[in-house]
Every structure is written in C-alpha cells, then in structure tokens.
Amino acid sequence: MSDDANQRSLNRNALTAVTFVEIVDTLVDDFDVIDVLTVLTSRSVELLEAAAAGILLADTAGHLRVMAASTEQIELLELFQIQNDQGPCLDCFNTGAVIVHADLETASPWPQFAAECVKAGFPSVCAVPLRLRDVILGCLNLFMSTPVSLSAADVALAQALADVASIAIIQDQATREAAIREGQLQHALNSRIAIEQAKGMLAERGRVDMDTAFSILRRFARNNNRGLTEVAGALVAGTLNIDSLARERRPPPPPPAPPSAPRRDL
Amino acid sequence: MNADQSLRIAVAFAREAAKSPEARLCSACVDVLDVTGAGITIMGGGGGGHAGPICVSNPRMAALEDLQYAIGEGPCQDAFKSNMFVHAPRLDVAAATLWPSFVDLAHSTGVGAVFAYPLSANGAKIGVLTLYQDDAGELSATQHEDSIAMVEVLTETVLSLQDAAPVGTLAADLDDVVAYRAEIHQASGMVSVQLQLPVAEALLRIRAYAFADGRPLGVVAREIVTRRLRLADDRVDLPRDPKEGE
Numbered sequence: 001m002s003d004d005a006n007q008r009s010l011n012r013n014a015l016t017a018v019t020f021v022e023i024v025d026t027l028v029d030d031f032d033v034i035d036v037l038t039v040l041t042s043r044s045v046e047l048l049e050a051a052a053a054g055i056l057l058a059d060t061a062g063h064l065r066v067m068a069a070s071t072e073q074i075e076l077l078e079l080f081q082i083q084n085d086q087g088p089c090l091d092c093f094n095t096g097a098v099i100v101h102a103d104l105e106t107a108s109p110w111p112q113f114a115a116e117c118v119k120a121g122f123p124s125v126c127a128v129p130l131r132l133r134d135v136i137l138g139c140l141n142l143f144m145s146t147p148v149s150l151s152a153a154d155v156a157l158a159q160a161l162a163d164v165a166s167i168a169i170i171q172d173q174a175t176r177e178a179a180i181r182e183g184q185l186q187h188a189l190n191s192r193i194a195i196e197q198a199k200g201m202l203a204e205r206g207r208v209d210m211d212t213a214f215s216i217l218r219r220f221a222r223n224n225n226r227g228l229t230e231v232a233g234a235l236v237a238g239t240l241n242i243d244s245l246a247r248e249r250r251p252p253p254p255p256p257a258p259p260s261a262p263r264r265d266l
Numbered sequence: 267m268n269a270d271q272s273l274r275i276a277v278a279f280a281r282e283a284a285k286s287p288e289a290r291l292c293s294a295c296v297d298v299l300d301v302t303g304a305g306i307t308i309m310g311g312g313g314g315g316h317a318g319p320i321c322v323s324n325p326r327m328a329a330l331e332d333l334q335y336a337i338g339e340g341p342c343q344d345a346f347k348s349n350m351f352v353h354a355p356r357l358d359v360a361a362a363t364l365w366p367s368f369v370d371l372a373h374s375t376g377v378g379a380v381f382a383y384p385l386s387a388n389g390a391k392i393g394v395l396t397l398y399q400d401d402a403g404e405l406s407a408t409q410h411e412d413s414i415a416m417v418e419v420l421t422e423t424v425l426s427l428q429d430a431a432p433v434g435t436l437a438a439d440l441d442d443v444v445a446y447r448a449e450i451h452q453a454s455g456m457v458s459v460q461l462q463l464p465v466a467e468a469l470l471r472i473r474a475y476a477f478a479d480g481r482p483l484g485v486v487a488r489e490i491v492t493r494r495l496r497l498a499d500d501r502v503d504l505p506r507d508p509k510e511g512e
Binding site for chain 1: 308310387388389390391392424425428429431434435436437440441443444447448451452453454455456457458459460464465491
C-alpha cells in the first residue's frame with residue numbers, strides 16, 4: 001500500500017492528530033516556512049470538505065503575497081484577489097474575521113472574483129485568518145467544488161490548523177530577526193577590532209606610534225573615499241597592500257586619537 | 267519566564283539603575299541569582315574568538331574571565347561552543363583535566379564552583395554569562411531557572427544596546443570591551459607584519475608565548491606594543507623562567 005493510501009485509510013481524527021504533529025514538528029527543527037504552508041494547504045484539502053486551498057501572507061510592507069496553493073489554478077485565483085483588491089481573503093485579512101460564502105453564483109460582495117471563482121469550478125469559498133493574538137499575518141483560503149457551506153466543525157478545524165501554522169511563521173520571523181541582530185553585533189565588533197589590528201600593522205611597518213598609525217589609516221580612508229572600517233578590514237584580510245597606506249604619511253595636524261576608554265568594572 | 271522571575275529581575279535592574287548600563291547587568295545577576303560573582307563575556311571578533319568580558323562583578327572574577335580570554339580555555343568557552351549551559355559545581359580533578367589553567371587560577375583565587383550559560387535568544391548566540399561561587403556545590407533549581415531567564419534578558423539588553431548604535435559602529439557601552447583589549451589587537455597587527463602571518467595566527471602566537479611565559483596576555487601585548495618584546499621568527503619562542511614573570 002502506498003503512503004497516500006495509508007494516509008487515506010486513517011480515520012479523520014487520526015489524520016488530524018498526525019497533521020498537528022507534523023506542523024508542530026517544524027517548530028523544533030530547522031524549517032522552511034514555505035514547507036509548513038504547503039503542508040497546511042495540502043492537509044486542509046485532505047481533512048476538510050474542500051477541493052483546494054491557498055495561503056496569502058502579508059509581507060513587511062503589509063502587502064499580501066501568495067505563499068502556497070494546492071494547485072496552480074488556486075494560485076491564479078489568489079493573485080486575482082490581490083490584483084483586483086477584492087475577495088474573501090482580503091476581507092478576512094482586513095477584519096480578522098472568518099469569511100464564509102456558500103454560493104458565489106448568487107450575490108457576493110466580490111462580483112469579479114466570484115465570476116472567476118465559479119468559472120474555475122469553485123462556487124463556495126471560506127477564508128480563515130492566520131493570526132497571533134491581535135496580529136493578522138494573512139489567511140487560509142478554502143475552495144469548495146459544490147455550492148455548500150463548510151461545516152462549523154470544519155471551519156473550527158481550519159482555524160486550529162491556521163493557528164498552529166501562525167506560530168511556526170512567528171517563530172521563523174523571530175529567528176531571522178535574531179540572526180540579523182547577531183550578525184550586526186558581530187560585524188560591528190569585528191570592524192572595531194580590525195581598526196586596532198590595522199593600527200598595529202601600520203605602526204610596525206612605518207615604525208610609528210599608534211596615534212600616528214591611526215592618522216595614516218584615517219587619511220588614507222578619507223583621501224580614497226573609503227570607510228575607515230572597510231580599509232582596516234581590507235588591510236587585516238590582506239586584500240589591501242600595507243605599503244600603499246604607509247605612503248600616506250605627512251598628515252597636517254593629527255586628528256584626535258580614539259579615546260582609550262578605561263575599563264568599567266563593577 | 268514566570269511573573270516572580272520578571273519581578274525580581276526588574277527590581278534588581280531598577281536598583282542598579284544609577285550605575286553604568288553594562289556594569290548594571292553583572293550586579294543585577296549577582297543580586298537576582300544570589301551568587302558570589304558574575305561575568306558577562308561577548309564573543310566575536312575574528313576566528314570565533316572572544317571579543318572579551320563586557321563586565322565582571324569583582325576583580326577576582328575579572329582575573330578568571332581574563333584567563334579564559336587569554337588561553338581560550340574554560341567553562342565559558344565550552345558553554346559558547348556547545349550552546350548549552352556548563353555546570354562545574356566542584357573544581358576537582360575531573361574539572362582540572364578539562365581546564366587545567368582555569369582550575370589552577372580558580373583555586374588560588376578561592377573560587378569553588380563555576381556555572382556558564384550561553385547568551386542566546388531565538389538561535390542568536392552572542393556571548394556567555396558565567397557565575398562564580400566561593401563554595402563548591404550545585405546551584406539550586408531556582409538559581410538555575412532564574413539564570414536561564416536572566417540570559418534571555420541579558421541577550422536582549424546587549425542586542426538592544428547595539429540596535430541603538432549608528433549603523434556599522436559599535437555601541438559605546440560595548441566599545442569598552444574592545445578598548446580594554448586594544449593593545450592585544452594592536453600587538454596582533456604588529457606581530458602579523460613582523461612574522462608575515464595572518465593577524466589571527468599572530469594572536470595565537472602571542473597567546474602561546476604569554477601562556478608559556480606564565481604571564482597575562484595583556485602584559486605581553488603591552489611589551490610588544492611598546493617594542494620591549496619582539497617574538498622570534500621561525501622557532502619556538504623560549505620563555506624566560508616563569509618565576510621572573512609579572
């Protein structure tokens with residue numbers, strides 16, 4: 001029996017449990033948010049009475065982007081919502097409320113989207129928010145192939161799946177942000193250390209004291225329109241020839257030496 | 267972090283508010299965690315080495331933090347490399363096998379137990395909080411839990427200090443970390459030109475010399491910068507009699 005067949009043979013409760021474990025697992029290991037969202041769309045289709053699913057997430061500027069879709073056709077329908085600025089997902093994202101529309105062939109607030117959706121074979125839609133407390137991250141769109149409303153139990157399950165996926169997304173953002181901040185700190189530390197190392201190199205090569213070495217470094221950076229830390233880094237890395245700097249002697253009045261701060265213990 | 271922990275950490279920070287920000291961190295740790303001493307070290311700066319201690323709660327601990335920086339050995343190093351806390355409740359033979367020089371100095375300065383926690387949050391790893399106890403023995407469960415809560419606060423505090431600095435420059439409070447070690451970095455630059463070595467390798471040579479000579483890295487670095495010492499090329503540097511040191 002294939003894996004797919006195995007999956008289908010599980011009853012819905014067991015599959016629900018497996019799905020939650022699958023999504024929660026992504027929280028402990030290295031993971032790719034797109035993977036999590038793709039799992040969410042495909043499991044939504046398997047678990048719920050939905051024919052297809054798609055996910056939109058807001059980027060840092062607050063614009064919605066298609067992040068996952070169970071089929072190519074759904075990706076196009078999601079894009080259609082964004083481009084025409086109308087559809088259940090946008091309403092869901094803007095209000096944070098679950099949007100259920102059982103029959104798009106009758107009146108709907110989104111005439112262009114409804115027409116496209118019905119044409120694609122999905123007369124019934126539902127959108128649940130991806131949210132963390134008050135923050136709406138995006139939404140999960142479910143598409144049904146018959147004009148029936150998704151049951152209350154299915155909507156509740158869809159929301160629970162969306163909630164778990166939201167935690168994964170938030171965790172991923174926190175990790176990325178922390179990595180950026182760590183990188184900035186390390187970069188600033190390394191740059192600062194490189195300046196001291198470069199001073200030592202120049203002092204040795206030119207047989208001058210550290211203050212003069214620093215003047216040479218600054219002068220070279222200024223004369224060549226380069227940053228001080230960049231020049232220091234290049235010198236330390238060996239990508240800049242020390243003798244091209246050592247020629248930058250004879251500065252006018254020496255600029256003030258960097259303060260050698262006393263250590264602040266206690 | 268539970269409400270009780272947050273409250274105690276907040277009170278300790280508030281109490282220390284009059285002191286300089288980075289020193290506040292160490293004093294707050296000693297206060298909240300009820301230990302003899304604490305040191306915070308920021309890692310970084312080329313080749314995965316230390317940037318150096320950012321603060322220590324008292325001079326005895328400063329010597330131990332410095333030693334770990336100088337020779338790259340000790341619980342602080344291990345905690346950072348493994349990204350897990352390292353508990354040494356007894357500085358016995360087993361500990362001395364792991365960190366011979368560190369345990370030696372700990373004995374002579376009267377430190378009986380050391381506990382190191384990596385400063386990390388959301389996968390970012392920036393340094394280590396090291397706790398020192400005069401008496402041997404494990405931390406209590408509360409001290410351990412509070413320490414884990416504390417490293418979160420410390421990591422966020424250090425990253426926030428840097429967030430506030432102009433892009434590409436080091437926050438003033440963190441700049442002291444480098445300034446304190448300026449001569450070591452300058453000496454590395456000088457030796458790299460003298461011996462035509464990469465700077466990171468030059469630092470290793472200076473460290474090895476200081477260690478073999480039984481003298482603090484900072485003292486050796488100063489001698490190099492003032493041109494009273496020049497490391498020999500092409501052979502093992504023979505230290506003088508260690509008894510002459512200091």
